[in-house]
Amino acid sequence: MKRESFQHCRRLVVKVGTSSLTHPSGELHLEQMAKLVNELALAHREGREVLLVTSGAIGAGMGKLGLKGRPRTIPEKQACAAVGQSQLMQIYERFFASYGITVGQVLLTRDDLAHRRRFLNARNALRTLLEYRVIPIVNENDTVAVDEIRLGDNDTLSALVASLISAQLLVILSDVEGLYTGDPRQDPNVRLISEVEKLTPEIWALAGGPGSCLGSGGMSTKLEAARIASRSGCPMIIARASLPEVLPRLLAGEEIGTVFWPRERLRERRRWLLFGAQVKGRICVDAGAALALRQEGKSLLPSGIVAVEGDFEAGHVISIVxxxxxxxxRGLVNYSAAEVARIMGHQTSEIESLLGCRLYDEVVHRDNLVLQE
Structure with missing residues (x-):
């Protein structure tokens, strides 16, 4: 693939980080928001389907509530999100309306992506909004997220959304130019990496720690987003949000930022198994079973299982280690944790005598199993 192919992109997801939308004080940076909306509106007028994943709700709430530092407790973050989200959407709606564009707010949680039916409902809702030429504005539903305030971070969310709607391009606009060979804050001699063909251990080693005090992500979360996008068949670009006309230049194929090229395109259901579904437990296998899964594309049989962890039921998604x-x-398991514990290490022919019935020969069938890279 070449960068010139971005000129023909019809459906794209753009994610913008907190530090690119707010002042250091936490107040919304209206000039930067206006710039972003202008560039998105231009892409929309060109006939592209555009979806925005925005951070900034907690940061905006901090400014509104007069907080000096990022809140640490979940209730404090939820309060900031509740105050900031409405303010954020109000400004977006006003800015987009000046271009005659309708926007729609979509708040997601991990549960919305973890349950297959809700996953499909979210996908259908987003695709319908795009068909109506609405720009969906997506954020984590921070006000009601109780396990962790975030699905992880909005870098990951943007990649999951790109996978959800089968986007042709994911653009992550940040306060950095892209991926460097080192930390540009400490070493002035580092260089920007223009293209990444594969997420090797060397590339992962370049990721630093968390980003700004207002945001929650860093380069490691962006590489995780690239991993998800790569297996969804979607190129991803990291670029600096403040660059003049950054989005039109990227879509024209200009060589700015870092582009991560996809390696494959998993089918939608397999993408959900790997990235969306909530893992309920683990099954540990021996070396022979691991080899059969990795290299031979086999199903997981009870004979290769050596340990079971967690309390899962048949039909849950489990991790295989x-x-x-x-x-x-990862895959959909055919038996509960208690049943797997009883049949592990035994032959398929022994399942009926051990459980009283044999509904399946496989603990996880290869059609319901997705390999990690």
């Missing part, structure tokens, strides 16, 4: 504890796959 090798003898070193490394996750090698």
């Amino acid at each position: 090798d003898p070193e504890g490394k996750e090698i796959a």
